[in-house]
Amino acid sequence: MAYQRSPLMKKRLSDNRQQIKLAARRLIALGGFREASITAVAQNVGLSTGAIYRYFPSKAELFIEVLGDAVSHEVTILRGLLEGEGSPVDQLYAAVESFATRALKGPHLAYAFIAEPIDSDVEAARMAGRAQFIAVFEDILRAGIKRGFFPAQMPDVAAACIVGAFTEALIRPVAPAARPADDKKLVKAIASLCVRAAGVAISPVETTAKRVKPKR
Template identity: 35%
Template structure:
């Protein structure tokens, strides 16, 4: 008789896998992908190292899953904001503030996702991550142009420029050795938002909600 996995066993396996991913994500948030060592992940997850390899064949496979999962969560938040009912310019501001603001809030994890040197497989994940960001921005710009709210522009190029400008601007402030975010992180976010809005032909609003408020609702 073929073995049939019971619901209880399936739930236990899923819980173990979740514990492993959470442990690896915690290590990335503390010290980047370089800090992910299989023995340390196993220790934090409460499993034997041999058990860990039953779920993920290598450190690279585990890191790729962590990268993909965290990236998908962040992109989902931005996509949800972008699909709202507000004017295009308002949605653009919210997406920009959320993107940059959440990166500043979780700076070590964000640095790992946006800037840490990676192997080929993770570099591919990062490229997909940025292309998806560009698609989110392109959708907002298209909406604004269609309803006459935003000036006509090459949407794809403008969206790619915005998606590339944010991580580029954040690399320095997010770097582990940097102290730029220690005193006034909201200023960094505000400058990024202002620059990206100008690139889309939109004047920065006179009064923006505080980044901390935006992050709470994200």
């Protein structure tokens, strides 16, 4: 006895799991959480409603996982940007630019993850995700402050502000309809503002990071 699925079967199962998440993501990207009912997801994968529950205990869990994946994917990319040897000023600009550009590519997905209303379980997960983003920026700020690129400030508060700033500015063009002119320009404006917010005078990047006031 001690039954166990063959490797091939195992794979099929875990593939299913993945497919379910992808389908959910796809539907969300298409029309927000509204579209992503369990039934719709099931149909999209080619499974029955009930089957979903073999893989996820509840809709909330499924969404939380989808959200989590997306967030950790984003965070990984952003953290990657911090590996390079650019100054914190450049890093900050680059991080915002990178996120904003991607967000504008997948409008609905970004909107769903940033702002669309859902039930509070999932909302909690979204908050947690946001906290992870904020942490990235907090790290940039801390480093920058220590090395004298940014003036002294509360890094946690400032990081929250910065994340709030670019997400808000992204939501409008990303929401249901409405999409303004030049994405490049928009991204630039947003990223510049974030750098200024951190305390770097005037514009960024072209200044290639002159220290504001070399600390000690």
